[in-house]
Amino acid sequence: xxxxxxxxxxILRAYYTxxxxxxxxxxxxxxxxxxxxxxxVDVRNVADSIRTFGERYLRRVFTRDExxxxxxxxxxxxxxxxHLAARFAAKESVMKVLRPGPSDAIxxxxxxxxxxxxxxxxxxxxxxxxxLARRAGLSGIxxxxxxxxxxAVAVAIAVEPSSMKAGVCDRATRRSTCP
Amino acid sequence: xxxxxxxxxxxxxxxxxxADASSIAEDTDLYKAGMTSHASVNVMLALESRFDVEFxxxxxxxxxxxxxxxxxxxxEELTAGR
Numbered sequence: 001x002x003x004x005x006x007x008x009x010x011i012l013r014a015y016y017t018x019x020x021x022x023x024x025x026x027x028x029x030x031x032x033x034x035x036x037x038x039x040x041v042d043v044r045n046v047a048d049s050i051r052t053f054g055e056r057y058l059r060r061v062f063t064r065d066e067x068x069x070x071x072x073x074x075x076x077x078x079x080x081x082x083h084l085a086a087r088f089a090a091k092e093s094v095m096k097v098l099r100p101g102p103s104d105a106i107x108x109x110x111x112x113x114x115x116x117x118x119x120x121x122x123x124x125x126x127x128x129x130x131x132l133a134r135r136a137g138l139s140g141i142x143x144x145x146x147x148x149x150x151x152a153v154a155v156a157i158a159v160e161p162s163s164m165k166a167g168v169c170d171r172a173t174r175r176s177t178c179p
Numbered sequence: 180x181x182x183x184x185x186x187x188x189x190x191x192x193x194x195x196x197x198a199d200a201s202s203i204a205e206d207t208d209l210y211k212a213g214m215t216s217h218a219s220v221n222v223m224l225a226l227e228s229r230f231d232v233e234f235x236x237x238x239x240x241x242x243x244x245x246x247x248x249x250x251x252x253x254x255e256e257l258t259a260g261r
Contacts, residue, residue, distance in 0.1 A: 014230070045217055050252050053224045062222060105240040127236065 004150045008040070011146055015155055035138070037096025037156045039089040043149065044084040061108040062087060069115055085152035086145040087113045093156035094123055097141055098132045106132070113143065121145055123156070137161040190214075193221040197229060205248040210241065219244050223240050226250065232257040 017035065049057045058067055066087055070080040091111040099108050110129040114122050123141045125133055133141070138158040145154045180188070183205070190209070191200035197213040214222070222244065227233055234243075234252060243249045 025252075039216075041217055049217070049221055051226075056224055056227075057220065060224065086237070088217060095216070100240075102245065103240055104240040105237050107236040107239050110236070 004148050007148055008151055008153065011153055012069070018084075033160050035097045035099070035158045035160055037093040039092035039096070039154055040087045041085040041086040041092075041152045043147065043152055046152075047081050050081070050084075058084075059093075063109050063112045065101075066113060079149075082147040082149060082152055086147040086154060087115050088143050089145050089152045090121065090123075090154035090156065093154040094113050094125075094129075094141055094143060097138070097156045098129060100132060102135060104128065104132060113145070133158075182251055182254065183247060186226070186247050186254075188245045189191075189222060191230060193225050194218050195261070202249065205251075206246050209245055209247075224252075226254065230254050230258060 015038065019034075023034075062070070062084065066084075070083045070087070073083050074080040088108075090113045091108055093110045095106060098106070106129050107127065110125065110127040112124040112126065114124050116122060121143055123143050125141075137160065139161075141156050141158040143154060143156045145152070147153070187200045187203065190196060190203070193199060194209060194212075194214040196203065196209065198207075203209075208218075219257065223234055223239075229259045234237045234253065234257070238253050
């Protein structure tokens, strides 16, 4: 368990170091600001939910393709629960990037984590989650998942277009107000 | 069992609150009281079983699941006319 905490601490430390490093570069290169979200899930809680609610839990939270991938892990003799937990963490990290208001209703299945041929994961949005991303001008959200037997973590990052737009506006304003 | 009591009973069993769910105020923010987003899935599923309802996607918001009052209003809407 202590080893799990150490690994988790290392993952979070690496993330924050990367974030600080990126922010410093952004400061100097005037790149657009980032939106980031992270989440951690205790794998045992996901196992408890499956035990208590069974298929209802799985079908309410995960898409058909997410369940298909996790079932393939189980079919190969692996434990699918940490993979499901990592996907839940990823959905929540994306939720933090989307920044929904209190009345914004986002179904868990409207944030889908898809796995590419190389093994890396990507985000596919549906419904209101997709609308929120469009409204915020987010063209894409990158996500990274990791898990141990006990904990699953995920980080999501998107680039905000606001500062670039602000730059355009500033230039436009300057043009219109300066002779 | 009155609805608020039934809701608090489910919160006690599934929300993993730091405070005692049986004495929590109607407008207390359940997320600030310790309910994680994953626990909120369990709360939703337990409420559906208890009240024989299904929360539509439009109700899956913090406004609905963030307080006892929000949950009660949603269940009242879903069970209206029964």
